[in-house]
Amino acid sequence: MSAVAFSGVSKLFPGHGAGDEAVLALREVSFGVADQEFCSILGHSGCGKTTLLMMLAGFEAPSSGRILVDGRLVDRPTWRRSVVFQDYALFPWMTVEENIAFGLEMKRVPRAERRAIVRRNIELVGLQGFERRYPHQLSGGMKQRVSIARALAVDPEVLLMDEPFAALDAQNRSHMQEEMGRILASADPQVRKTMVLVTHSIEEAILLSDRVVVLTRRPGRVKAELRVELPRPRHESDSGFLELKQRIRDLIHDELEPEH
């Protein structure tokens, strides 16, 4: 049970003077994500997507406006909103297993139960046999899967993902998107969460989302909010898919026109 609501959220990064001017990253952003909905945030580089996600996680406070999750104000990070970072942020001194178990230790989950949850999540992302490896011994795609398993293991209410597939090559990316689709399709309530995904890729957004939010160039504002009603599993060659893709591309292309 977790609905997310941004209302009038702005973020100003104060500068330190002398060429380092204040940056208005987001301006008056308002939109909502329903419980168990998958929402993608699309926008150009530098438009404030990461900033938005970090504020939702509770790492930074908005300069104005409010972020509510289930009607409660977000003011600090919690395992109820776990994050998959763009650079994975795995603990290099922990094995795959230990990375995934970290959040459970923090939650004081008893050892036996912890082990069962870790095993289940390793299976979910298909990393059996790599439990004892260290992150530096894994490929980019595998690290990404560990990162997703680690975030899922604490059983969050909202899963936040910052361009989780951006660093992968094309083949790995489509494979991971497929797997993410598989995880999404799972009826298991343990797996089905409210999800917020930040991405550059229109295809990825349509493939996975129930809702797509398009942001303008900096300072980011909500340019458009679309519902994706296509049946799953979705294919990039479906006519509905192509139609929606063209619509979103036009929306973003608009943004390419110089503003000034």
Place this chain on the structure above:
Amino acid sequence: MRPGAHAAAHPASGERAQPLAGLQALLRRARRLGLLAALIAVWWYVSERVLDRSTRALLPPPQAVLRAAWDLTRSGELWHHLHDSLKRELVAFLWACTAIPLGIAMGSWKAVEEQVDPVIEMLRPVPPLAWIPLSILWFGIGDTQNEFIIFLGCFFPILVNTVSGVKGVETNLVRAARCLGANVWQILWRVVLRAALPQIVTGVRVGLGVGWMALVAAELVGANSGLGFLINDSRTILRTDYVIVGMATIGVVGFAIDRAIRIVVRRLMPWSQALAR
């Protein structure tokens, strides 16, 4: 690659290759000691050929030094001094490890750094040796004074490296821990300390080295035992061979300490090796 048929035609060559390869490896290792051997040869030449009977005491030849080392080892004297020096180094090092929590606090909380930094920055440029006169007045001659000097040599490298290691911890690692439910202490202990560990270890290596150098200086003037004392005491009775034995021991032991740390680190932090590469 040699073709297989060729190797089969000369079965003996394959067998002989083994010891030959071993010999080659040995030679390759020996070649690295070339300069060292040349320097020892020069030493021998100067001592035996350039100096005469009256001045040879200034630089006794290598074989005389070896004989002196044997004498000192057999009488237990060398071991006695080495033991005292190592004990002082160890005690001082343990005290200097307080720099690790202090450095973590400084790197994590601005308020702590603001207070501590000016004090540290004032003390750090003062070489440990400059503390010797005052410390002799404070602690007298002996272990405490020596340990104080070594402590000063050890402390600052560990502190500076810890602070910079902590400040260099990736923001996202800390954020990941926070959103997985870690509290402040868990973040410091489980994330910040581990992430900064490679650089803390660098600080420890430098600190032990500086401490070892400071130790000898402290013992030269403020001790009744130890390798520094051995050197200075032997000088007063003009036993230059003992002086050189003391110096060589200091060099070898300092080198061995550094090597030992590197081996331990490689064992305990396999992940950091890969990161450094």
